[in-house]
Amino acid sequence: MYCKSLFAVCIVFMILGLSCSDDDNPVSSEDIIGSGNLITEELTLADFHSVRFTIVGDINLTSGAAQAVSITVDDNIIDHIVTSVEDGVLTISSNPNAAISEYDLTFDLTMTDLNELELIGVGNITGVNGFQVDSAGINLQGVGNIYLDLDADYLHTIHGGVGNILLIGSVTKHVCEYPGVGQINAFEFISDTTIISLSGVGNASVYANDYLDVNISGSGSLLYKGNPTIVQEITGLGQIIDAN
Numbered sequence: 001m002y003c004k005s006l007f008a009v010c011i012v013f014m015i016l017g018l019s020c021s022d023d024d025n026p027v028s029s030e031d032i033i034g035s036g037n038l039i040t041e042e043l044t045l046a047d048f049h050s051v052r053f054t055i056v057g058d059i060n061l062t063s064g065a066a067q068a069v070s071i072t073v074d075d076n077i078i079d080h081i082v083t084s085v086e087d088g089v090l091t092i093s094s095n096p097n098a099a100i101s102e103y104d105l106t107f108d109l110t111m112t113d114l115n116e117l118e119l120i121g122v123g124n125i126t127g128v129n130g131f132q133v134d135s136a137g138i139n140l141q142g143v144g145n146i147y148l149d150l151d152a153d154y155l156h157t158i159h160g161g162v163g164n165i166l167l168i169g170s171v172t173k174h175v176c177e178y179p180g181v182g183q184i185n186a187f188e189f190i191s192d193t194t195i196i197s198l199s200g201v202g203n204a205s206v207y208a209n210d211y212l213d214v215n216i217s218g219s220g221s222l223l224y225k226g227n228p229t230i231v232q233e234i235t236g237l238g239q240i241i242d243a244n
Contacts, residue, residue, distance in 0.1 A: 030097065030098045030099065031098075031099045031101070032076060032077065032080065032098050032099065032100045032101070033100075033101055033102045033103075034073075034074035034076065034077050034100070034101070034102045034103030034104065035074045035075055035076045035077075036074060037074060037075045037076075038072055038073065038074060038075070038104060039072070039073070039074075039075045039078065040070055040071065040072040041070065041071055041078065042068070042069070042070050043069040043070065043071060043083060044069075045067075045069055045083060045085050045090065046085040047067060047085070047088065047112075048067070048085045048088050048089060048090040048111070049088045049089075049111065049112075049113045049114060049115040049116075050088060050089040050090065050114075050115045050116040050117070050118070051089070051090050051092070051109065051111075051116075051117050051118065051125075052089055052090065052091045052092070052118040052120070053092050053118065053119050053120070053121050053123065053125065053142075054091065054092065054093045054094075054120050054121045054142075055081075055092060055093055055094045055105070055121045055122075055123075056103075056105065056121055056122045056123055057073075057092075057104075057105030057106060057107065057121070057122075057123045058105070058106045058107070058123045058124045058125075058126070059092075059106070059107045059108075059109060059123070059124070059125045059126070060106065060107070060108045060109065060126050060128050061109050061111060061114075061117075061125065061126065061127045061128060061131075061148075062108070062109070062110045062111070062127075062128040062129055063110075063111060063112075063114070063127075063129050063130060063131045063132070064110040064111070064112065065112065066110065066112065067110060067111060067112055068108075068109070068110040069083075069090075069107065069108070069109055069110075070107070070108045071083075071105070071106070071107055071108075072104075072105070072106045072107075072108070073103060073104065073105045073106070074103045074104065077100050077103045077105070079095075080094055080095040080098040080100050081093075081094055081095075081105065082094060082095060088115070089116075090109075092107060092121075105123075111131075113133065114131045114133050114136055114150075115133070115135070115136060115137065116136065116137040116138070116139065117136075117137070117138050117139065117146060117148070118139040118141070119139070119140050119141065119142045119144055119146060119161070120139075120141045120142045120161075121142045121143075121144070122142055122143045122144055123142075123144045124144050124145045124146070124147070125144070125145075125146045125147070125148075126146075126147045127147055127148040127149045127150070129149065130149040130150065130151065130169060131148070131149065131150050131151070131152075132150075132151045132152075133150065133151075133152050133153075134152065134153050134154070135152065135153060135154040135155075136150060136152050136154070136155050136156075137155070137156045137157075137158075138155070138156070138157045138158065138165065139157075139158045139160075140158065140159045140160065140161040140163060140165055140180065141158075141160050141161045142161045142162075142163075143161060143162045143163055144161070144162075144163045145163045145164045145165070145166070146163075146164075146165045146166070147165075147166045148165075148166070148167055148168075148169075149167075149168050149169050150167065150168075150169040150171070150189070151169045151170050151171070152169070152170075152171045152172070153171070153172045153173070154171065154172060154173050154174075154175075155167075155171045155173075155174050155175070156175045156176075157174065157175070157176040157177070157178075157184070158176075158177045158178075159176075159177070159178045159179070159180040159182065159184055159200070160177075160179050160180045160200075161180050161181075161182075162180060162181045162182055163180075163181075163182045164182045164183045164184070164185065165182075165183075165184045165185070165186075166185045166186075167184075167185070167186040167188070167189035168188040168189055169188075169189055169190075170189065170190045170191070171189060171190070171191045171192075172191070172192050172193065173191065173192065173193045173194075173195075174186070174189070174191040174193070174194045174195070174196075174206070174208075175194075175195045175196075176194065176195070176196040176197070176204065176206070177196075177197050178196065178197065178198045178199065178200050178202070178204055178218075178220070179199045179200040179218070180200045180201075180202070181200055181201045181202055182202045183202050183203055183204065183205075184202075184203075184204040184205065184206075185204075185205050186204070186205060186206045186207060187205045187206070187207055187223075187225055187243070188207070189206070189207060190207050190209065190226075191206065191207060191208050191209065192208070192209050192210045192211070193208065193210055193211040193212075193213075193228075194206045194207075194208040194211070194212050194213070194224075194228075195213040196212075196213070196214055196215070196222065197214075197215040197216075197217070198214075198215070198216045198217070198218050198220045198221075198222060198236070198238060199216075199217045199218040199236070200218045200219075200220060201218060201219050201220060202220045203220045203221050203222070203223060203238075204220065204221075204222050204223070205222075205223040205224070205225075205243065206222070206223075206224050206225075207224070207225045207226050208224060208225075208226045208228040209226045209227070209228060210228055210229065211228050211229050211231075212224055212226075212228040212229070212230045212231070213230075213231045213232075214230065214231070214232045214233070214234075214240055215232075215233045215234075216232075216233070216234045216235070216236045216238040216239070216240070217235045217236040218236045218237070218238060219236060219237040219238060220236075220238045221238040221239045221240070221241055222238065222239075222240050222241065223241045223243040224240065224241070224242065224243060225243050225244050226244070227244075
């Protein structure tokens with residue numbers, strides 16, 4: 001299962017975190033291994049329009065008329081998963097006094113609006129159906145993948161982590177920053193204007209009808225479809241490729 005397959009990656013982050021800890025102020029924690037017995041519970045939370053995911057697991061997003069939240073996880077882990085809503089942002093984290101491992105976690109979220117998704121943990125965020133919004137943001141800083149079907153006037157995408165972002169739908173203006181590792185696939189995300197900077201490792205693909213502004217300072221290339229006016233600055237190893 002996905003959570004278990006990514007624990008090797010998490011160990012790297014744990015080692016880095018331990019190397020930065022203060023030996024004079026040790027923090028004791030309880031080691032808890034998932035039981036393998038999955039349970040599902042419905043949660044009642046304050047209204048939220050954004051999600052910040054900081055741990056290991058998966059999120060399924062559905063656009064709907066009424067907000068709903070459910071969690072599926074090992075029965076001995078559920079009390080150590082923490083959800084909080086502040087200023088419309090749902091943060092999903094874990095009890096800092098418990099070292100949880102070898103568990104399977106899935107959140108199913110039905111949202112009436114979508115402003116921002118932030119993945120700084122390990123896992124997948126998957127849009128089950130399409131969202132229609134005015135403005136939205138996607139921020140991948142962890143390890144994993146984000147798949148989203150979106151129609152928007154404006155989208156700001158940041159990929160500073162390790163993994164892939166797959167977008168479908170349409171947008172008037174798409175601004176994208178890509179200092180990370182992996183891929184951004186937006187061939188099916190039709191934009192009027194795309195402004196993108198690539199400073200990381202990996203390729204990005206976009207569809208721009210009218211205007212495409214590209215800055216490449218990393219090793220990845222930009223593949224594009226459409227017939228836009230192109231403004232470009234290339235100081236890295238990548239190139240701009242017509243994929244029509």
